[in-house]
Amino acid sequence: MADLLQIGGITEAMRTRLSDAFNIHRRDAFDADAITHIVTNGHDGAPADLMASLPNLKVISVYGVGYDAVDANAAASRGVIVTHTPDVLNQEVATTAVLLMLSCYRELVRDDAFVRAGYWESNGNAPLTRSADEQKVGILGLGRIGQAIARKLGPWNPEISYHTRSKKDVPYKYFDNLIAMAHHVDVLICITPGGSSTDKLVNEEVIEALGPRGTLINVSRGSVVDEPALIAALQGGKLGWAGLDVFRDEPRVPQALRDLPNVVLLPHAGSATVETRAAMGNLTVDNLLQHLNDGTVLTPVPECKDL
Numbered sequence: 565m566a567d568l569l570q571i572g573g574i575t576e577a578m579r580t581r582l583s584d585a586f587n588i589h590r591r592d593a594f595d596a597d598a599i600t601h602i603v604t605n606g607h608d609g610a611p612a613d614l615m616a617s618l619p620n621l622k623v624i625s626v627y628g629v630g631y632d633a634v635d636a637n638a639a640a641s642r643g644v645i646v647t648h649t650p651d652v653l654n655q656e657v658a659t660t661a662v663l664l665m666l667s668c669y670r671e672l673v674r675d676d677a678f679v680r681a682g683y684w685e686s687n688g689n690a691p692l693t694r695s696a697d698e699q700k701v702g703i704l705g706l707g708r709i710g711q712a713i714a715r716k717l718g719p720w721n722p723e724i725s726y727h728t729r730s731k732k733d734v735p736y737k738y739f740d741n742l743i744a745m746a747h748h749v750d751v752l753i754c755i756t757p758g759g760s761s762t763d764k765l766v767n768e769e770v771i772e773a774l775g776p777r778g779t780l781i782n783v784s785r786g787s788v789v790d791e792p793a794l795i796a797a798l799q800g801g802k803l804g805w806a807g808l809d810v811f812r813d814e815p816r817v818p819q820a821l822r823d824l825p826n827v828v829l830l831p832h833a834g835s836a837t838v839e840t841r842a843a844m845g846n847l848t849v850d851n852l853l854q855h856l857n858d859g860t861v862l863t864p865v866p867e868c869k870d871l
């Protein structure tokens with residue numbers, strides 16, 4: 565049996581399938597020379613010093629589509645294949661983005677608290693909310709998930725725009741400038757990868773361009789948004805609302821954000837349903853088992869496609 569290093573948590577179903585083919589080791593006890601495969605997740609990744617200490621490493625299988633916590637270029641240059649779980653979570657993450665947008669517009673969290681506190685009975689009707697219909701929606705990152713978000717918003721009749729580095733063959737308005745798009749739209753939905761190329765892409769200027777009636781939804785990575793600028797804008801009325809699934813220093817969420825009434829916060833739950841996590845877990849394991857069988861993988865990250 566081959567030796568697999570487990571970084572972070574895996575599900576029981578994953579463990580059961582993996583243990584038929586691998587000796588599974590935890591980080592506190594393993595023989596560096598023996599490890600040929602790693603299973604990890606998008607948050608914990610594979611630290612560079614750990615990767616460098618495993619001379620016989622062949623595959624790093626990430627339980628998630630975002631792999632910014634693994635240096636895929638460094639892995640590829642050593643011939644180590646990094647895999648991830650694209651596509652199987654598109655619909656779930658799109659649902660999460662729509663859920664956050666609708667929750668901001670229709671004040672789901674505020675009104676739930678209003679009913680629970682007995683204010684309906686004591687104070688009368690809750691303040692009115694905003695309609696989510698026919699909004700101008702800007703999508704930052706129109707890849708697999710971004711396109712699923714655009715389609716899933718269909719019944720609300722949005723006018724969709726997008727910003728990416730290269731124009732796509734899609735029926736939506738392309739902005740090559742993010743600030744210009746932020747000025748144009750009512751709501752900006754972030755769904756790019758994390759990492760250095762997108763770090764603080766949504767900065768103070770972008771946030772203020774969205775404006776006091778604007779809404780920011782982030783289901784990408786916390787690093788994509790300048791969090792202190794976001795908090796300041798929400799506190800100072802320069803941005804209206806935010807729906808956030810991801811944060812800069814997860815699972816630590818700044819108290820200032822938690823104190824704001826105009827935000828909806830989720831614990832990085834974009835793909836976190838039983839069904840979608842099962843599909844992601846299966847693909848994570850399938851990549852490892854296929855490599856053991858014939859040396860190939862199903863879903864390598866782009867940096868490792870030619871290995």
Ligand code: NDP
Pocket residue numbers: 629630631650651653657704705706707708709710727728729730731755756757758761762765783784785809810832833834835
């Ligand atoms: P894709 O690779 O299919 O799409 C990424 C999109 O982002 C592309 O359209 C790309 O276009 C664009 N992009 C990349 N870099 C930049 C940049 N610097 N500026 C502007 N646009 C950029 O990825 P997926 O749709 O599958 O996933 C996207 C990300 O969503 C993941 O990497 C992950 O970080 C996040 N995610 C979050 C989850 C959650 O639980 N909240 C769950 C799953 C994913 P172009 O190359 O032309 O710029």
